[in-house]
Amino acid sequence: MIRFLRGRRLATALAAVLLSAVACGSDPAPAPADHAATAPKSGAFPVTIEHKFGSTTITSEPKRIVTVGLTDQDAVLALGKIPVGTTDWLGGYTGAIGPWATGKLGGAAAPTMLTDTGTGPQVEKIAALAPDLIFALYSGLTKEQYETLSKLAPVVAQPKEYKDYGIPWQRQTEIVGKALGKEAESGKLIEDVEAGFAAARKEHPEFTGAGAVVTTPYEGFFVYGSQDPRSRTLTSLGFTLPADLDKVIGDKFGASISKERSDLLDQDAIVWTVPDIAKDSDTLHKDKVYKDLQVVKQDREIFINENGDYGKAFSFVTVLSLPYVLDRLVPQLAAAVDGDAATKVVQPSS
Structure with a gap:
């Protein structure tokens, strides 16, 4: 986990x-x-x-x-x-x-x-x-x-x-x-990665203002708050997090939420980090509360294998891992929020 x-x-x-x-x-x-x-x-x-x-x-x-x-x-x-x-x-x-x-x-x-x-x-x-x-x-x-x-x-x-x-x-x-x-070198490194985020926002204006959340199936639904680096990846691309997210989480980087607060998951896109995409997505889709969310019905889910290189890079969130992540995450987010439920979110080939 x-x-x-x-x-x-x-x-x-x-x-x-x-x-x-x-x-x-x-x-x-x-x-x-x-x-x-x-x-x-x-x-x-x-x-x-x-x-x-x-x-x-x-x-x-x-x-x-x-x-x-x-x-x-x-x-x-x-x-x-x-x-x-x-x-x-x-x-x-x-x-x-x-x-x-x-x-x-x-x-x-x-x-x-x-x-x-x-x-x-x-x-x-x-x-x-x-x-x-x-x-x-x-x-x-x-x-x-x-x-x-x-x-x-x-x-x-x-x-x-x-x-x-x-x-x-x-x-x-x-x-x-x-x-x-x-310091000068670190500033240039930061500028280069931020330029990658800016390019993605420009190419995908639909990201700006769209709702999104990062979660993992730990003790139910474990959601990451605004200070978690993974959540910051989404907000840096223009997405907004659920309004009550940090209030529900408290002073932690993330927390498991009750089924009564599943509304936090019902966003324009939801990013899951899971140990086994096929098994965990199947389990989630059998959950009576989760399967009825619009984000599920409209196929706006993104599943990332937390044990693969992409999943580990997504969790790392560093000046070196982020370019690697953006190459894979941006196309998935674009497919999730394009307004067409028929568009499939494709897993990266590597």
């Missing part, structure tokens, strides 16, 4: 962590060489970045970067740096690098992959990597976890102005660029 990852408090003491790292008897792997990287802007350091737990100052160009944020690696790679450690989220990719981003490795070895099993970052393994910067932007890092990791290296945590796991990809890219001394 996609994305139900939330940090819990760390129980491991830092002293034990460092002793464990020393006891391994091996030096950390050398930092991988930057691939096609440009030097940071002169005078970029020191730089101070504000976040949920205060501020972090980076005094010099980072060489050994670990990403605790589940998608932060893409912005790092896009700016010409290869992390020494990444955190696995959706599985199936060496070093937690998706196919939309592997070209940025340039033949270099993939990063060491960490996991988060629900107890928080793997502090021992992070310590062994000897990081000089840790990113936790797309994360639910707790204050205790932040303080523990900060004893290993400067930590750039999630911004306080967004819900956990709610940072927009633009802000993620911007912060990474600032931390790496590459």
Whole structure:
């Protein structure tokens, strides 16, 4: 199931962590060489970045970067740096690098992959990597976890102005660029992806003002709110979310809704992320409440296999994954909202 990852408090003491790292008897792997990287802007350091737990100052160009944020690696790679450690989220990719981003490795070895099993970052393994910067932007890092990791290296945590796991990809890219001394480069990357959204809106004016929602079949109907990156993909294309969506969800990135609030699903288009398109769509269409919605009767549903590359890219929502997603999602949305129930929403061939 996609994305139900939330940090819990760390129980491991830092002293034990460092002793464990020393006891391994091996030096950390050398930092991988930057691939096609440009030097940071002169005078970029020191730089101070504000976040949920205060501020972090980076005094010099980072060489050994670990990403605790589940998608932060893409912005790092896009700016010409290869992390020494990444955190696995959706599985199936060496070093937690998706196919939309592997070209940025340039033949270099993939990063060491960490996991988060629900107890928080793997502090021992992070310590062994000897990081000089840790990113936790797309994360639910707790204050205790932040303080523990900060004893290993400067930590750039999630911004306080967004819900956990709610940072927009633009802000993620911007912060990474600032931390790496590459603000101008990050700005250009953002402009290029935003140009793709603008082109799609221009080509499909029918998107503007149309209603849409992203959901998944978890404990009934699980809907994603306005601060979830997947929802932001739709709004960036011109779609509007249900008016009561955030009120129903509360302070979370998403929530399961009751059958009484199935009206939230009855939009001009509904995007489902599911483990098995054939099986899950069949199950949904047998649901007495769901099958009577107009969005179903008029065949305005989009099903995305959450276990495939497209589905994982759709959930990633980064400066590198979004072009990959738009090439596939825009034609599906166009078919869903063209006003002709006979138009089939075709699954991408790859």
